[in-house]
Amino acid sequence: MHAPDVFYIRLNGLELQTERILDPSLRNRPVAIISSYDSKGTIVSLSKEAEDDGLSYGMKISMAKRISQSTRFLPYNWPLYSKINQYILQTISDFTPTIEQNGFDGFYLDMKGIDILSGHIHNSGLSIFNRIQDKTSIISSVGISINKLISRTITSVVPEKVHNVETGLEAEFLAPLNPIILPVIREKNVYRIIKFLIIKRIFDIQVLKNKTENFQLLFNKYSQQLSRECMGVDISAVKPIEMQNNIICQSIIPKDTNDEKVIYATIKDLTEQIGFILRKRKKNAQEIKINIHYSDGHQSSCSGKLGFVDDKSIFDVLKLLFFRANKRRNRIRSILIDAYKLSTLTIQNNLFFDDKNMKISEVKDKIRQKYGLRSLHTVDVLQILRDI
Numbered sequence: 001m002h003a004p005d006v007f008y009i010r011l012n013g014l015e016l017q018t019e020r021i022l023d024p025s026l027r028n029r030p031v032a033i034i035s036s037y038d039s040k041g042t043i044v045s046l047s048k049e050a051e052d053d054g055l056s057y058g059m060k061i062s063m064a065k066r067i068s069q070s071t072r073f074l075p076y077n078w079p080l081y082s083k084i085n086q087y088i089l090q091t092i093s094d095f096t097p098t099i100e101q102n103g104f105d106g107f108y109l110d111m112k113g114i115d116i117l118s119g120h121i122h123n124s125g126l127s128i129f130n131r132i133q134d135k136t137s138i139i140s141s142v143g144i145s146i147n148k149l150i151s152r153t154i155t156s157v158v159p160e161k162v163h164n165v166e167t168g169l170e171a172e173f174l175a176p177l178n179p180i181i182l183p184v185i186r187e188k189n190v191y192r193i194i195k196f197l198i199i200k201r202i203f204d205i206q207v208l209k210n211k212t213e214n215f216q217l218l219f220n221k222y223s224q225q226l227s228r229e230c231m232g233v234d235i236s237a238v239k240p241i242e243m244q245n246n247i248i249c250q251s252i253i254p255k256d257t258n259d260e261k262v263i264y265a266t267i268k269d270l271t272e273q274i275g276f277i278l279r280k281r282k283k284n285a286q287e288i289k290i291n292i293h294y295s296d297g298h299q300s301s302c303s304g305k306l307g308f309v310d311d312k313s314i315f316d317v318l319k320l321l322f323f324r325a326n327k328r329r330n331r332i333r334s335i336l337i338d339a340y341k342l343s344t345l346t347i348q349n350n351l352f353f354d355d356k357n358m359k360i361s362e363v364k365d366k367i368r369q370k371y372g373l374r375s376l377h378t379v380d381v382l383q384i385l386r387d388i
Contacts, residue, residue, distance in 0.1 A: 004121060004167055006238060007109040008143040008151035009092065009128065011085075014105045015045045018084050019074055021137050030071040034061055035295065035333045036255045037075065042295050042333065044076055058296060078252050084136060091135045095128055100238045106155075108148050110238035125162035145170065149234035153181055170232025175203035182229045190222050205230040246340035247285070249273040256295040256331035263332060267322060269381045270337045271315040272364075278309045278339065279365055285339035288314070290321045294330040301325055309345065310357040311364070 011017075015033050020026045030050035035041045041061045053068040061073065085104060093099060098110035111124060125142040132140050143154030144164040150173065154163050157177060165173045179185050179194050179202050199205060209215050209227045216223045228234070239245065249270050253262065267290075278285060289303035302325035306317055318337065326332075367376050 003112075004145045004164055005111045005113075006145060006147055006151045007111050007125060007128065008102075008148065008155055009107045009109065009132070010141045010143070010152075010155035011088065011105040011132075011138055012141060013045065013047075014084065014138065015076070015081050016047055017138050018081055019077075026072060030055070030068060031074065032064060032071050033074050033076055035076055035252070037061070037073075038255050040256045040295050040331050042256075044333075046071075060295070076252060084138065088132055088136055088138065091131055092128060094131070095124075098238055098240050100240065102152070106152065108151070108238045122162060122164055125164070129161050147232070147234035148236055148238065149183070149229060150174075150232050153177070156181060171206060171230075174230065174232050175201065175206060177202050179205060179230075182226070184222055184225045184229050187222055190219060190226065193218055202230050245342050246338055247274055247277050247283075247342070248336065248338050249277075250334060250336040252334040253332060256333050258329070258331050263322070263335070264319065265378075265381050266335055267318050267337075268315055268378065270335060271318055272311055272377075272381075274337055274339050275309055275311045275314050275361060276365060276368055278342075279345070279361065280369075281342075282345045283342045284309055284345045286341035286343060287339075288317060288321070289338045289340070290318055290325055291336040291338065292322070292325055292332055293334040293336070294328060295333045296330050298328065298330065300328065306339065308358070310361040312357040312361075 016031060019031065019033065028049065029047075030053050031047045032043045032050045032055055033045040035044055038061070043055060043057055043059045043061070043064055046055055046057065050068065050071050053071055055064050055068055055071060059067075064071065065073070081104070089099065089101065089107065092107060092109065096109050096111055100108040102108060109128075111121075121144055125144050129140055129142050132138055139161075141155045141158075141160070142162045143151040143158070144162070145151045145154065146165075146167045147170075150165050150170050153174070154165060174181075179199055182202065185191050185194060194205075197204075199208075205226065208218075209230060215227065219226050251266050251270055253266055257263065274285075274288075285306045287303055288306040289301055291299060291301040293299050302321045304317055304321050307313060322335075364376055
């Protein structure tokens with residue numbers, strides 16, 4: 001039987017905690033972090049006090065200001081939050097070299113053998129919690145189990161700062177929880193079926209899965225994944241940052257907009273970030289996805305094949321994917337690019353490959369390697385970066 005050696009660290013409300021650390025006067029008062037000061041901007045993070053005043057995530061600033069006169073509205077400070085995130089990453093790297101970042105506020109740690117060095121596994125989690133708090137004053141929560149799914153779920157539903165689910169008790173731990181906690185429920189078809197059947201607990205899915213024929217008929221291609229997840233089974237390994245099989249870059253637009261010039265300049269900036277990282281790591285991404293976040297909280301995405309890794313080829317693919325994904329009139333708050341299914345970059349002898357574009361990208365890479373990623377930009381990208 002495997003020991004519980006996968007830790008998940010959740011940085012609870014990182015943005016809000018950071019602002020309150022910098023300005024102690026914000027503690028115990030309603031605070032909302034907003035996408036922009038524009039009337040079309042929305043709330044992206046808020047304190048319990050602001051929620052009690054009637055505010056909610058995704059609410060437009062114009063409405064929020066009418067509802068609550070006492071709330072302090074702060075702009076989203078991406079550079080600041082990124083620095084805190086990276087400092088915490090450096091801090092927890094003292095415990096293990098095998099760390100996988102999960103979004104902006106989470107980290108998976110492979111802690112095999114660490115309990116031998118630090119005593120009981122719970123004490124290891126407490127040591128990490130205390131180290132983060134001592135170094136940054138950020139309060140976190142630590143989930144410990146045999147796999148990533150359970151460890152992450154612990155930090156979402158258990159109020160304790162450190163909690164461990166013993167090996168073999170994964171299904172029992174999940175049984176009373178709402179199914180929405182399972183990753184596969186994000187699939188629209190699965191969510192609709194769960195809602196139609198009025199399933200409120202994962203236990204009901206665990207019972208249903210024993211009726212194999214009905215289960216497969218209901219959930220079709222998602223039946224196997226749902227069957228595993230409802231029992232707390234997750235065989236995915238913790239991948240060190242340099243070994244992760246995807247590259248993610250995101251840009252938050254300074255002011256929610258539908259301006260094509262601003263949007264395409266943002267996509268171009270993300271293109272150059274993705275391309276630079278791919279070529280530096282000598283990787284090619286078989287697929288790439290664009291995810292559009294709108295000012296009203298909705299999202300839209302589209303994925304496609306990526307043939308070449310020069311900047312022009314990547315940009316052309318992303319423009320097409322954006323056109324396919326953007327079917328709403330709402331203003332756009334941020335754009336995220338995910339390049340995945342990475343493979344070793346090989347010499348591209350394809351008939352349609354333009355070697356000139358690759359050479360231009362490689363020349364830009366040399367400049368950026370010497371002076372930094374942000375050292376070289378076209379005028380349109382430079383204009384939007386001044387506002388970020």
